[in-house]
Structures are given as structure tokens and as C-alpha cells.
Amino acid sequence: MVKAIVGANWGDEGKGKITDMLAAESDIVIRFQGGANAGHTIINNYGKFALHTLPSGVFYSHVTNIIGNGVALNIPVLFKELQSLEERGVPHPHLLISDRAQMVMPYHILFDQYEEERLGGKSFGSTKSGIAPFYSDKYAKIGFQVSELFMDEADLREKLERVCETKNVLLRDLYHKPELDPGELYNTLMEYKAMVEPYVADTSAYLWEAVQQGKEILLEGQLGSLKDPDHGIYPMVTSSSTLAAYGAVGAGLPPYEIKKVIVVCKAYSSAVGAGAFVSEIFGDEADELRRRGGDGGEYGATTGRPRRMGWFDVVASRYGCRIQGATDVAFTVLDVLGYLDEIPVCTGYEIDGKVVTDFPTTRLLEKAKPVIETLPGWKCDIRGIKKYEDLPENCRKYIEFVEEKLGFPITMVSNGPGREDIIYR
Numbered sequence: 001m002v003k004a005i006v007g008a009n010w011g012d013e014g015k016g017k018i019t020d021m022l023a024a025e026s027d028i029v030i031r032f033q034g035g036a037n038a039g040h041t042i043i044n045n046y047g048k049f050a051l052h053t054l055p056s057g058v059f060y061s062h063v064t065n066i067i068g069n070g071v072a073l074n075i076p077v078l079f080k081e082l083q084s085l086e087e088r089g090v091p092h093p094h095l096l097i098s099d100r101a102q103m104v105m106p107y108h109i110l111f112d113q114y115e116e117e118r119l120g121g122k123s124f125g126s127t128k129s130g131i132a133p134f135y136s137d138k139y140a141k142i143g144f145q146v147s148e149l150f151m152d153e154a155d156l157r158e159k160l161e162r163v164c165e166t167k168n169v170l171l172r173d174l175y176h177k178p179e180l181d182p183g184e185l186y187n188t189l190m191e192y193k194a195m196v197e198p199y200v201a202d203t204s205a206y207l208w209e210a211v212q213q214g215k216e217i218l219l220e221g222q223l224g225s226l227k228d229p230d231h232g233i234y235p236m237v238t239s240s241s242t243l244a245a246y247g248a249v250g251a252g253l254p255p256y257e258i259k260k261v262i263v264v265c266k267a268y269s270s271a272v273g274a275g276a277f278v279s280e281i282f283g284d285e286a287d288e289l290r291r292r293g294g295d296g297g298e299y300g301a302t303t304g305r306p307r308r309m310g311w312f313d314v315v316a317s318r319y320g321c322r323i324q325g326a327t328d329v330a331f332t333v334l335d336v337l338g339y340l341d342e343i344p345v346c347t348g349y350e351i352d353g354k355v356v357t358d359f360p361t362t363r364l365l366e367k368a369k370p371v372i373e374t375l376p377g378w379k380c381d382i383r384g385i386k387k388y389e390d391l392p393e394n395c396r397k398y399i400e401f402v403e404e405k406l407g408f409p410i411t412m413v414s415n416g417p418g419r420e421d422i423i424y425r
């Protein structure tokens with residue numbers, strides 16, 4: 001069966017933890033979009049890891065991990081990650097890289113930095129990992145597929161020259177930065193080739209076979225619904241689709257094979273980068289939630305930057321679940337809220353004097369003010385609890401309130417960062 005694990009919110013919902021947990025009973029874990037611009041934090045018996053590019057199944061020797069064609073493949077980052085696993089005693093994972101995946105080129109990272117510099121205060125808050133320039137080039141049809149590393153030298157050199165010609169106009173005349181040398185890029189690509197060669201495969205053919213054999217397959221999403229370029233808070237979004245539906249495209253699987261869509265939804269809100277964030281809180285209230293949040297505070301797994309904090313947002317999360325097509329909701333980091341006397345929840349948006357509960361487009365979202373309802377807290381530590389009935393009554397009431405408002409079943413409650421911190425309902 002194919003299951004997708006995706007985010008309901010702005011990312012950082014705890015998808016890595018849920019994937020690592022479900023990978024125990026899976027044969028294959030696939031990354032199908034995004035790149036090294038976000039990290040999945042995983043805590044298991046090997047320690048704490050922030051994976052940026054590797055699928056979260058790499059800690060199990062029975063799992064085949066696939067980097068799908070939809071990913072922005074940063075080869076040096078991938079190999080650094082593989083090396084860091086090895087250094088920490090994790091057995092070398094089974095890894096396949098799609099021959100159709102495209103590569104983040106060194107200049108994509110430069111263009112990302114230069115553009116943020118040029119935009120100054122009006123920047124998108126990019127992590128400067130080259131993701132937007134990468135996907136722009138992919139759709140402009142001037143990207144480089146892994147398969148192209150294996151083409152004739154003359155043809156590859158010719159393509160590099162052609163691409164550098166246009167890039168150099170921008171570098172020279174817009175950014176006033178050093179120009180690209182196609183010969184140097186060719187050498188870099190040959191280094192990449194040597195690195196990836198043992199892993200390259202026709203992964204969609206592999207997956208087709210796996211589906212026929214009834215294997216358990218997990219699609220691991222990056223970021224969340226609200227960062228989707230079509231359905232999110234455009235333009236403050238990422239450059240590849242964050243939706244489960246895209247899993248079919250980004251992995252090369254039949255769409256009808258995705259039978260379960262597990263949408264990971266966090267018990268409060270956090271976001272990185274710019275953009276409207278209706279339930280955002282500030283000052284001491286935000287600092288305390290940030291300090292207590294996640295595992296060791298809400299700071300970016302890739303950048304270390306403090307995340308923006310807010311209360312649970314019913315409007316955004318219900319929309320996030322709907323647009324993903326949730327069959328199950330995994331409600332995470334609930335343990336963090338145990339310090340609060342009362343828990344505010346954003347249940348509506350007031351826009352131009354009217355209360356709405358459907359998530360609006362960006363222009364309207366920017367005008368939205370949160371409508372807050374308050375629930376009583378449970379004032380204790382719920383980590384270690386294994387059964388739903390053993391949760392404090394106010395904690396169950398919070399979960400049931402959220403579930404009712406979402407309109408999708410919460411089938412898993414995560415009450416700690418570890419693999420075993422999970423309550424099934």
C-alpha cells in the first residue's frame with residue numbers, strides 16, 4: 001500500500017518523526033519534492049539527526065530509500081548527510097536516486113543568495129539553498145537531470161555553455177557578480193557523477209514492481225499545505241508542490257495507488273519565512289512557546305533561525321487537511337502545551353468586519369484578524385502516556401475540539417519526539 005505523510009501547516013509539523021516511526025513497517029520511503037531547504041528532525045536510538053535530503057527511512061536496514069524525480073537533488077549535501085550517518089554508527093542505508101531527478105547546480109545557490117540580496121527588505125525569506133532558481137530552471141527546461149551526467153561529453157559541454165550564456169548576462173548586468181565558467185561546471189558535474197553513479201536507477205520502474213508485489217511504500221513530504229505554490233500563501237511559498245497528490249508525480253507512481261494520506265498537524269503553529277500568519281503571537285508569550293516547543297525549541301533545522309510562533313489555527317489547518325485530502329491526521333507536539341493554564345485556539349478570521357472560516361487567498365489573508373476561543377489547559381506532562389484514555393480529560397477535550405473543527409479523524413497523537421511517543425486512536 002502507498003501512504004503519503006505530508007504537512008497540514010507551514011512545515012515543521014513533525015513529519016520526520018512520523019515517517020521514521022512508520023518506516024519500521026515499510027519497505028520503501030521516498031522523498032518526492034523539495035530539497036535541502038528544510039530539515040526533518042529525527043530522534044532514535046542512534047541519536048538526533050536533521051535530514052535535509054535523505055528520506056527518513058535511512059535508519060532501518062530493511063528499507064529502500066528513494067530520492068524521487070521531483071526532488072531538487074543537492075549532491076554535496078546528500079553525501080555530507082550520508083557521511084554524517086556513517087560517522088555516527090548508522091549502517092549504510094539502501095539508497096536509490098531517480099535517473100530523472102534534477103540536480104541543484106552550484107549557481108542555483110548563488111542566484112538564490114544574489115536575489116535575496118537584491119530584494120533586501122522585500123525578500124521572501126529564502127533559506128538560500130537554491131530551490132527557487134532550481135525549479136525555475138527545471139520548468140524553463142534548462143535544468144540538468146541526473147541521466148545527463150551519463151551523456152556524451154561534447155553534448156554536455158555544449159549544453160553547459162548554452163546555459164552559462166544566459167546566466168552570465170544576469171550575473172554581469174543585474175547582480176554584478178563573477179561570471180560562470182562552463183569548463184569548471186563540467187568538472188563539478190563529473191565529480192557529482194562519480195558520487196551518484198552507484199545509486200542511480202529507474203526508480204519509477206522499481207516502484208511499479210514494488211506496487212505489484214504489494215510492498216509497503218511511504219511518500220515523505222517536505223514543508224506543508226500552506227507552502228504549496230498553488231494552494232498556499234503565494235508568493236510566500238516554496239517552489240515545488242507540497243501536496244500528497246504530487247507524490248504520484250514526484251515519485252512516478254499511479255495516483256490511484258496512494259490509499260492513505262496521513263496529514264501531520266501540529267498542536268500549535270510555527271512558521272518560517274515571510275508571509276501572513278494570522279494566529280501569530282509575539283513577545284514573552286511567543287518566546288516561552290518557542291523555547292518549550294518541538295524538541296529543544298522551535299529553531300529551523302536547516303538555518304537555526306527562530307521560528308515564528310502562534311496558537312493552533314483551525315481555519316488554516318482544516319484547509320491544510322482538505323487540500324491534502326487527509327484520510328488520517330497525526331496530531332503532534334501536544335506535550336508542549338502542558339504548561340498553559342488556558343490554551344487559545346484561532347477558530348475564525350475576521351476580514352473587513354466579517355468572520356470567515358474558509359482559508360482565503362493571500363490578499364484577504366493579510367487583512368485577517370484571529371478570532372480566538374480559549375480551552376482549559378491540563379497542566380501536566382503527558383509524555384510517556386501510551387493510551388488515549390490515560391490522557392488528562394482537558395487534553396482529550398482539546399484533541400476532540402480540534403478534531404471536530406477540522407472535520408478529519410485524528411488517528412495518532414504524538415506526545416514526544418521519540419519513535420515510541422505515540423498514541424493510536
Ligand code: GDP
Pocket residue numbers: 007011012013014015016017038039040041042043223293294295296301332333334335336414415416417418421
Ligand atoms: P518536520 O520537518 O515536519 O519533520 O518537522 P521538524 O523536524 O522540523 O520539527 C519538528 C520538531 O518537533 C522536531 O524537533 C521533532 O523532534 C519534534 N517533535 C516531533 N514530534 C514531537 C512531539 O510529539 N513532541 C515534541 N515535544 N516534539 C516533537
